[in-house]
Amino acid sequence: MATIPVAVLGATGAVGQRFIQLLEGHPLFEVVALTGSERSAGKKYREVCRWVLDTPMPAAVADLTVLDADADLPAQLVFSALPSNVAGPIEQRLAAAGHIVCSNASNHRMEPDVPLVIPEVNPDHLHLIPVQRRRRGWSGAIVTNPNCTSTPATMVLRPLLDTFGVRRMLLVSMQALSGAGYPGVPSYDIVDNVIPFIGGEEPKLEIEPQKMLGQLRDDTIVPASFATSAHCNRVPVLEGHLVCLSIELEQKATPDEVTAVLRQFRGLPQELRLPTAPEQPIIVRDEPDRPQPRRDRDAGRGMATVVGRIRPCSLFDIKLIALSHNTIRGAAGASILNAELMHAQGWL
Numbered sequence: 001m002a003t004i005p006v007a008v009l010g011a012t013g014a015v016g017q018r019f020i021q022l023l024e025g026h027p028l029f030e031v032v033a034l035t036g037s038e039r040s041a042g043k044k045y046r047e048v049c050r051w052v053l054d055t056p057m058p059a060a061v062a063d064l065t066v067l068d069a070d071a072d073l074p075a076q077l078v079f080s081a082l083p084s085n086v087a088g089p090i091e092q093r094l095a096a097a098g099h100i101v102c103s104n105a106s107n108h109r110m111e112p113d114v115p116l117v118i119p120e121v122n123p124d125h126l127h128l129i130p131v132q133r134r135r136r137g138w139s140g141a142i143v144t145n146p147n148c149t150s151t152p153a154t155m156v157l158r159p160l161l162d163t164f165g166v167r168r169m170l171l172v173s174m175q176a177l178s179g180a181g182y183p184g185v186p187s188y189d190i191v192d193n194v195i196p197f198i199g200g201e202e203p204k205l206e207i208e209p210q211k212m213l214g215q216l217r218d219d220t221i222v223p224a225s226f227a228t229s230a231h232c233n234r235v236p237v238l239e240g241h242l243v244c245l246s247i248e249l250e251q252k253a254t255p256d257e258v259t260a261v262l263r264q265f266r267g268l269p270q271e272l273r274l275p276t277a278p279e280q281p282i283i284v285r286d287e288p289d290r291p292q293p294r295r296d297r298d299a300g301r302g303m304a305t306v307v308g309r310i311r312p313c314s315l316f317d318i319k320l321i322a323l324s325h326n327t328i329r330g331a332a333g334a335s336i337l338n339a340e341l342m343h344a345q346g347w348l
Contacts, residue, residue, distance in 0.1 A: 004348065005075040006339075007033035009082050009090065011066065012040055012049045014182040015104055016081035017057075018332035023079075024058040027275050028343055029336070033073050034066050041068040052182050073099065076140075077348060079335050080105055083181070095140040100348060102143055102335040106200075109144045109208060112220055116144050118151065118334070119274070119341045120267025120281050121158045122212050129347060131219045141347075143338055148330025149173050149201065149232065149241050150208040152322040155282060155305040156245065159265040160258065161213055165250025166226040170316070171205055172244040173230070176237040176293065179326050185234060195234040205230035240293030241326045248316035255310045258318050259284055262307055274340040276333055278303040284310070291323035302328030303337070 006023065010016045011034035023031050035041075040048040046062040067073070069082075069090055080091055080103040087105035094101050108114045113132040115125045129141045146154065153171055160166055175198060177184040189195065210223040253261075262282045269277030278300025284307050285291055291306035299306050302325035313319040324330055342348050 003030040004028055004077055004343070005030055005032040006077045006079060007031070007035065007073045007075040009035045009069070009078060009080040011045065011081065012036045013081055013083070014052060014178060015327060015331045017049065017051060017053050018327045019079050019081055019336070020058060020061055021053055021055055022276070022328070022332055022336055024060065026336075028340060029077065031061055031064075033075055034061065034064050035069050035071065035073075036066040038068065040066040042066070076100055077339060078102070079332070079339070081332065091142055095138045095142045096136070098139040100141050100143070100339075100342065102145070102339050104145060104331050104335050106147065106204065108142050109146065110211065114142050114144055116146055116208065116211050117338050117341075118146060118154055118212060119269045119277070119337050120265075121154055123268045123341055124216055125212070125221065126342060126345065126347060127216060128219070128221075143342065145331070145334035145338055146208045146212060147201070147204040148179055148324070148326035149175055149243060150205055150212075151330045151334065152241065152243050152305045152324035153205065153245060154209040154212050155324070156262065156307060156320070156322050157209060157213060157247075159261045159282070160247065160249065161224065161226075163261045164253050166224070167248040167250055168227045168316070169229075169248070170246040171228060171230045173201075173205070173232045174235045174237070174242040175201075175232060176239045176241055176326055177234070178239045179241065180234065190234065190236050193236070196231070198232045198234055201232040202230040205232065237293045239325060239327060240297030240323055241330060242291070242293060242321060242323050244319070244321055246313045246316045246319040249318065252317060255312060255318065258320070259310050262310075269337060269341060272341070272344050274337060274344060276303060276337045276340055280304060282307055284308065291321060293323060296323050297325040303333050305329070
């Protein structure tokens with residue numbers, strides 16, 4: 001099977017590098033174009049990229065010439081790792097020109113005709129693509145993946161909402177340094193410290209899951225009705241976002257019942273055996289001190305959500321801990337899985 005040529009926007013940044021790492025040797029997609037800042041444009045990728053990942057820079061991209069953000073791209077499928085302060089108009093221009101943009105940026109997530117997708121959670125929301133094209137006159141489209149901390153919470157909520165119903169949730173996050181990009185938080189601020197504020201993060205966690213868990217009706221998303229209160233903290237961990245969830249259910253359930261539902265959960269990516277999909281999207285650990293970022297973030301090649309400490313909650317009904325790899329499942333891997341699903345369903 002011939003591979004599909006793809007471009008990576010913002011390729012020199014930390015998430016851009018993660019896209020390139022995950023796309024190396026991909027059975028469906030081949031990186032043929034990279035974009036960067038004005039300082040990088042016109043130079044070889046290896047000359048301008050300060051590679052920060054543990055694996056070597058893939059040889060196939062090292063000598064690609066970095067293109068300017070406004071360049072015409074030789075690929076219909078585009079993965080956007082652009083920062084939100086520049087992503088909006090660039091992604092819109094590309095979608096209008098016929099490109100399919102799988103975006104990790106936050107700019108378009110909450111727009112009513114833009115799919116905000118976790119393939120195990122709401123694959124049907126891709127049917128907003130023709131709505132988006134009709135309303136905007138585009139031949140391409142923008143499809144987004146959620147905030148890296150919304151991801152583990154929403155993965156857990158999908159089977160719980162379907163089985164027991166959800167009324168409200170309290171979420172407390174412990175978010176890794178890599179979520180701030182490279183070089184991240186200054187060492188003098190984060191060493192021996194926890195920072196109880198991440199700008200703009202809490203509002204995302206209080207609205208994104210409701211959109212993803214909502215129902216597509218008459219070309220629009222009706223958000224799920226449960227309420228969320230979020231507290232977000234930056235902690236001195238390199239990768240892996242940990243969230244503490246206290247959840248009020250509509251139908252009472254024991255920890256054993258919740259555990260069984262989470263362990264049995266599978267989604268469309270597992271049914272279709274998509275290349276990036278983990279075999280088991282939610283892994284439940286029985287140990288009293290798991291999950292832990294250093295030990296569990298790479299489960300399912302970084303694409304699984306790891307859950308533990310499922311127990312009764314004295315205020316709500318159930319409380320648990322969930323962990324997700326923030327730059328794989330919460331960023332680049334999420335966009336790639338979205339693209340794999342679109343390929344399987346004929347959107348590409």
